[in-house]
Amino acid sequence: MREITVRDAIREAVMEEMQRSPGMIVMGEDIMPGAFGVHAGLGEMFPGRFLETPISEAAIVGTALGAAMTGGPVIAEIMYSDFLAVCMDEIVNQAAKIRYMTGGQARVPLVIRSPIGMTRGVAAQHSQSLEAWFAHIPGLRVAMPSTPADAKGLLKTALRGEDPVLFFEQKLLYGEKGPVPDGADHLVQLGTAHVAREGEDVTVVATGLMVSKALEAAVELQRSGISIEVVDPRTVSPIDFDTIYGSVDKTARLLVITEATLACSVASEIAASVAEHRFNSLDGPVRRLGSPFVPKPSTPTLEKLAYPGTDDILRIVREMVPRRTR
């Protein structure tokens, strides 16, 4: 299978869905070539359909919502997911609720694409992982692809649906390559987890960038005879609990990893649900790993302390597995 980057996979999804839906538009700040260059070359292909906006996040998302309610599909690109704090009313009170408030009259084919998470030294207002805010809100879908194939397939599905979707793209993944099926109908359904690696001893649930960290750890752990199963939920609203429960039934141990601040994170929700529904399957306490409860610092010496890393995964998994199993 051909290998392309996450950036190109997203670009393909946008291009194909714009060809498929003549009413589709994309709007955002510096939209050409778009945040992290995702739209390179598309402006010439679709004249008048990439709308350069002022720096007005509330108006961008609100206008995108109004356009989606009356037409669509619409992509609103918010350059850094931290900036979503500026347009929370439009997302939380308007887009998420308009279908319910109107008794099902509204359709909202709106995708808010936004780069998320750590990158290099951009500090407290450009580095956060805020997906839990949105996973908390009924009416929203929240996608967090970790591979090029998932990025393309999830985005295409989101654009063909009628619910507002927060589509979070981890910045360090844009340049990562992976296999992506040919053809314009590669879709990944929201709410379907992917078992990124099969294993026997510990289930590790990870999202976004943390999937690659977990897979790195898996290789190292295998050398010492520990086999971990890496489950990537791919969307954190809805969460595919069936796949997670099935894996925990097999391994009897669970570690949940998030790049977000651990307190009140999606990892906390998954851990609580497994503890509630799979207590009898577990051989030990559910463990969680996330970012410490601090804003992100800029300097590299502190920045590396503010995120979970592969070493943390190795340490916790080794604590979880009794010596006799090793």
Place this chain on the structure above:
Amino acid sequence: MSNDLPKETLVGFWRDMHRIRAFERSAAYQSTLGKIYGALHSYEGQEACAVGVCAALQAGDYVASTHRGHGHSLAKGARMDRMMAELFGREDGYCRGKGGSLHIADFGCGMLGANGIVGAGYAIAAGAALTAKQSGSGRVAVCFFGDGAVTRGTFHEVMNMASLWKLPLLMVCENNGYAQYVSTTETMVFRSVADLAANYAVPGVHVDGNDIRGVFQATVAAVARARAGEGPTLLELRTERFNGHSSGDPQFYRSKAEVQELRRSRDPILRLEGELAGAGLLDDRDAILAAVEAEVTAAVAFADAAPYPAAEAVTQDVYA
């Protein structure tokens, strides 16, 4: 009275304003009977704004409304019985009882929803106008908002963006002088909303919002400009709120005498009625009033008879 508009149009204005007032008074009464669960924000006093603006629109045009939205819905073409059923919290209401007064919407007639967040309608209306522009449908979108909403930052964002993109949008400020319980003279440094328009390179028009003829004519001009691709217009309709902010507001912030004087001198329905009667154009008065009364009575009966939503409805309509 100048015969600037046909008799049927003017009598229609009078009837449509009366429909709104009759609906609001009936709803207020039904609320005292305990049949309406949530708060109501009465449109009484502002009827000429909704009727005058919506009379200048086509069926396919869009309206985004406010917390004080009953008048906008009725004027845009929503049915009184399904609106009353929504206030009653019934399955046959426009929103299956899930929206209530604050969220009545009828997408079928282009009414995109009342809104519980002040200043949230601007961008939704602009988005509908964007759809119209992109698709070349020729439709326009109207955003109704109050003077109290002008201090939201979203006003600035949307005025700029809508002018930049020449969206077919009418920004219609119903200036009733109050931001909830506070006079907007205490919350805004500017005395004119329409004058702000110049900063965004769009026309700003002052209109007496209780003169329906003036509201209608100003809207016709703004709609023509929007449909011609020339962009948005900001209309400031100076009007009056005859009741408190919402049901149960004791109005400690203004005197009873002030309200009585407004009802006497600034009533848009009495004003048009006087003009029509003076010109001998209101020969159907009693029949029209009886028809409106019958419509309200039927709406209440419809709402009373409609079932509450079944328990399973609580989890429906969250997602497609």
